[in-house]
Amino acid sequence: MNRTEFAKQLSLGELESAYLFLGEEKLFHEELQRALSKKILGIVDEFNYQKLNAVKLTVEELVVNLETPAFFSPKRLIWLTNFEAASGELEKALVKSVNNLAAGIYLIVSTEKLGSKKIHQELQKLLVVVDCGQIAPREVPFWLKQRAEQLGLKLTSLQQRILSERLGKDLLRNRTELEKIRTFTGAKGTLNETELDLLLPGEPEPNIFSLIDSLAKRDSQQALPRLIELLNAGENELKILATLSRQFRNIIAAKAAKATAKTPKDLSSWLGINPYVAEKSFTQGTQFRLEELKQILQRLLQVDYRIKTGQNEPRLELELAVIEICLLGKI
Numbered sequence: 265m266n267r268t269e270f271a272k273q274l275s276l277g278e279l280e281s282a283y284l285f286l287g288e289e290k291l292f293h294e295e296l297q298r299a300l301s302k303k304i305l306g307i308v309d310e311f312n313y314q315k316l317n318a319v320k321l322t323v324e325e326l327v328v329n330l331e332t333p334a335f336f337s338p339k340r341l342i343w344l345t346n347f348e349a350a351s352g353e354l355e356k357a358l359v360k361s362v363n364n365l366a367a368g369i370y371l372i373v374s375t376e377k378l379g380s381k382k383i384h385q386e387l388q389k390l391l392v393v394v395d396c397g398q399i400a401p402r403e404v405p406f407w408l409k410q411r412a413e414q415l416g417l418k419l420t421s422l423q424q425r426i427l428s429e430r431l432g433k434d435l436l437r438n439r440t441e442l443e444k445i446r447t448f449t450g451a452k453g454t455l456n457e458t459e460l461d462l463l464l465p466g467e468p469e470p471n472i473f474s475l476i477d478s479l480a481k482r483d484s485q486q487a488l489p490r491l492i493e494l495l496n497a498g499e500n501e502l503k504i505l506a507t508l509s510r511q512f513r514n515i516i517a518a519k520a521a522k523a524t525a526k527t528p529k530d531l532s533s534w535l536g537i538n539p540y541v542a543e544k545s546f547t548q549g550t551q552f553r554l555e556e557l558k559q560i561l562q563r564l565l566q567v568d569y570r571i572k573t574g575q576n577e578p579r580l581e582l583e584l585a586v587i588e589i590c591l592l593g594k595i
Contacts, residue, residue, distance in 0.1 A: 265392060265393060265394050266394075267292060267296065267394065267395065270296060270394045271299070274299055274300065274303050277303070279300075279304070280392045281370055281371065282362055282370070282371040282372075282390065282392065283300070283372050283393075284372075284373045284375070284387065284388065284391035284393045285297070285372060285373065285396045286375055286377070286378065286388075286393050286394070286396060287376065287395055287397035287398065288376045288377070288397060289396050289397060289398045289399070289435055291435040291439060292435075293345075293374045293396050294436075296396065297372055297374070300341065300370070300372065301341050301343075304370055305339065311336050311337070311340075312337045312340040312341065313340070313341050314341070314342050314343070315343045315345060316342060316344050316345070318344055318345065318346045318347045318350040319349045321344075321350075323353050323354055326344075326354060326357050326358065326361060327357055327360075327361050329342055330342065330361040330362070330364070330365055330366065330369060330371065331361055331365070331366050331369075332366055333366040333368055333369070334366075334368045334369065337368075339368045339370065340368055341370045341372070342369065342370070342371050342372070343372045344371065344373045344374065345374045346374070346375075347373050347374060347375035348376045355383050355384075356383065358373070358387070359383060359386055359387060359390065362387075363390070371391075373387075373391060374396075398433060398435075399433065401432075401433050401536060404428055404431075404432075404433050404435075404438070404536075405428045407435065407438070408427055408428055408431075408438060409424055411442055412424070412442055415443065415453075416453045417442065417445060418453045419454075422457065423455075426464070427441070427442075427460075430464055431464075431536070432535050432537060433535075433536045434535060434536070441464055444463060445463055445464075448463060461503075462502060463506075471493065471494060472494075472504075472507050472508065475487060475490040475491055475586075476508070476511060476548055478590075479560075480548055480551035480552060481551070482591070483590065484590040487586050487590055488583060488587065491504070491582060491583060491586050492583075495579055501571065501582055505564060505567055505568055505571070505582065506568075508564060509561065509564045509568075511541075512557060512560055512561055512564070514537065514541060514545040515545050515548050515549045515552060515557060516554070516557050516558075516561075517531060517534070517535060517545070518531055518542070518545035518546045519549040519554060519557075521534070521546075522546060522549065528543040528545075528546045529542070531545065531546070556592050559592060560589055560592070563588060566585075567581045567582065
């Protein structure tokens, strides 16, 4: 079943008790789940909506949740995520429990992919499969145009092209950036190219890579001067911050790609980024642990919040963040 067919089914109220959202586009998983939840529960219901992570879930917990009727309501929705990482025991338990769903229970199983194992084939027969695959790169500009219009944004053709080129095919990021632009524009829904450039920086410049290389070495005596050089050259603080954040996200993606035997070329295609950026992200990824990268992104998010809420001078916030990143692992 494709997404259009799923939407039609929802509009008609012809709901199935168990769905399999299959594909790599996380945005579709999220939005289709929200639509189904609204149809079934109407409002957010903490007692009758559950999001379960297959990585952390035990077999006993899964069985209890699927085979226990809803409380305080005739319906309950369960969203089982990350099923691609589920254990064999959990897979078997799911097959058994789907055949014994309690009255009023609705189930969504989200997975990026399924293999050719017999149990995976059985699951696809038991659950109604909804395609959540990524759209082709050539379709992204049309998707961007539609989503912008839904948000009330009045983007020019040039602005739509800039968005498409800079954001690639990651629709979750596309949506986030469009919502950020919508917040910036307010009721008018328009902005100029200069404002768009500040909100949505392009690929990292070589001096940004140099700054990140210094951060990777935990060398504040190199990193701080390189940041100051960028600032003194007239680079906007928020643009530097956004570009740093984007490159650290690229590095996390590179580590994930490398763990699954993917190449820089694969990453370039996957994210829609310049091959040089993909290659550099692979190289820089070897110098950071995943936990460190998470801490860095959290720190940069904090900087963004403090700058935008006027809690501190933008330049000072960036300099403090650079020093703190260099101290990671040293204290």
